[in-house]
Amino acid sequence: MIKLLHLSDIHMGSGFSHGRINPETGLNTRLEDFVSTLGRCIDRAIAEPVDLVLFGGDAFPDATPPPFVQEAFASQFRRLVDAQIPTVLLVGNHDQHAQGTGGASLCIYRTLGVPGFIVGDRLETHLVQTCNGPVQIITLPWLTRSTLLTRPEAEGLSMGEVGQLLIDRLRVALEGEIRKLDPEVPTVLLAHLMVDNARYGAERFLAVGKGFTVPVSLLARPCFDYVALGHVHRHQVLCEQPPVVYPGSIERVDFSEEKEDKGFVLVELTRKQTRFEFCPLPVRAFRTIEVDLSEAEDPQLTLLSALKPAVVQDAVVRLVYQLRSEQLEQIDTPSLHQALNLAHSYTIHPELVSQLARPRLPELGVGRSIDPMEALKTYLANREDLRELEAEMVEVAQWLLLDEQTTGFDLAEAAAGDPEIDSDLETVEDQNTQLRLL
Ligand SMILES: [Mn+2]
Incomplete structure (x- = not known):
């Protein structure tokens, strides 16, 4: 049996707006929260001790964290080096840099040749020797469409067809790794991706066009004894046999995670009979x-x-x-x-309630669906002030509806096909703490 600790989505250095400066250290208190929570994970790994630590990706909010954040992260993982616990750091979408390949903020560990550390920035199988025997780990970092598909190949295809093509390519690539596996050795798939039956929050919308969703059947294969995932911040178990598990983020990144438990997963890995346990962390409310x-x-x-x-x-x-x-x-x-x-910190948001609370139009009734044109006409009939515009508005609405029916135009699909909109979405994500992506 091989004992491993699986954690993910550390996002160290994010959420500073929810903290304040600690006058004693000069550091943002939310950085201190994240460091102490990561410290608890590492404490547990060393106290057990586990044979292996797996990190599922998204170390920082972006690929170029400031040096003091890098150092805080490194000084915790350094303790695993001292304890001689092998560690795999997977590259998530937030770790990828637009320039060059791979995760700049994590690849430094490989460049420095940190003993026992593996950086998973490509689909690859690693044979790791632990105190309790060997483990095979397939690393599957965050993949974008451009990793698997060239622009000419995608030309003329619908989003659905592109998605299918990506899954097919991934299946073939994964199959290549699976064929090389030794069936006697326990195996883990460590992947940073969105699985189709996962429960998401706002991240689903924000990730449109940034990646693609993978069917759980592609991952829940008998050749794997545990599938260690990263990306979705809400802890969840997608399959029991073999276990396919998102540990979730270790700290609340923003208010969308208000009601979620935070923690990591302890795994007892064996061929065919893996057991695992979610370990909650006492994080800030x-x-x-x-x-x-x-x-x-x-x-x-x-x-x-x-x-x-x-x-x-x-x-x-x-x-x-x-x-x-x-x-x-x-x-x-x-x-x-x-x-x-x-x-710890607070914000106050007063909202004025209008005296003329919009009364519902009784003609529209409650709880029955209504044709959009009929609804618009009823609405206009109640708005004296719009009388002059009525004819024009109805005509435009008819055009819009017709357009939607004939072309199936969809904003999300349009965004998905446009790399510029992708990066806009990324910006929205960075700026809007309500809408967090993994
Ligand atoms: Mn992610």
């Missing part, structure tokens, strides 16, 4: 506190009573409250700040 004050008699009191110390203490807090404009004066902002002072 993220809490959204949402209060509707629009009907409250005493909005200030209602708001303060929602900010209980037990909820706020040491958490990254996002306070959202709705109120009417005439209630604004009843809110004493300094006392809110005082109540939130216990939080």
Whole structure:
């Protein structure tokens, strides 16, 4: 039996806006959180001790992290070198650099010849000798379309056809590795990808065109004793036999992970009878506190009573409250700040509720579907102010609907085919902490 620790999606150096500067160290407190959480994973690997550590990719938010972040990451993994625990670092999408090949931020470990460290930046099989015998590890880093397909090959194909072609290419390439395997030796597939039956958040939309989704049947093969995945931040088990597992990220990267448990996976690897266990990590809480004050008699009191110390203490807090404009004066902002002072960090988002809350048009009814043209006409009939535009709007709407039916035009597909839009999506991803990609 070979014991291994599988962790993924460290994203060290992200989420600084949820932290503050620690005056004693000069470092962002969220970096300190990520370092101590990574430290707990490494502590466990050494305490067990495990025979092998597998990292599923996405070490940093991008391929060029600042030196102090690189160093914080390296100083934790360095402990595995000292403990003589072999380690495989897989290259995720965030580790890839637009220039050159492979993961610049991780390849340094190979360049330096760090003993026992393997960097998985291509599809390749590694035979690793551990204290409890050999293991075969197939590394499958994040693949983009351009890795598997040239532009002329994709020309004239629909997105669906391109997706199928990519899967076919990957299947052939993987088959080539599988044929080289020694069937007697325990085998792990370590891959950074999206699996089609995984539960995603916003990452699914944001990854449009950046990669492709792989059917679980391609991975859940009897030749593998464990499939160690990275990319999706929510921990999940996609298949039991063999285990196909996303450990998820080790720390909450943003509020979309508010309700997710964070942790790593301990695996007892054997041919055919692998066992594994998710080990939760005590990470910093993220809490959204949402209060509707629009009907409250005493909005200030209602708001303060929602900010209980037990909820706020040491958490990254996002306070959202709705109120009417005439209630604004009843809110004493300094006392809110005082109540939130216990939080690790916080933001306050007041939202004004319009007095003329849009009444639903009774003609449209509730819970029944309606033809878009019929809905538009009903809407226009209720809008005196748009009377002059009515005819034109109906005509344009008809054109739009016709266009959609005849060409099947779809924004997501259009974006998928356009590399510039890909990079725009990447920018959106970097800037918008609500919409996080793996
Ligand atoms: Mn990823």
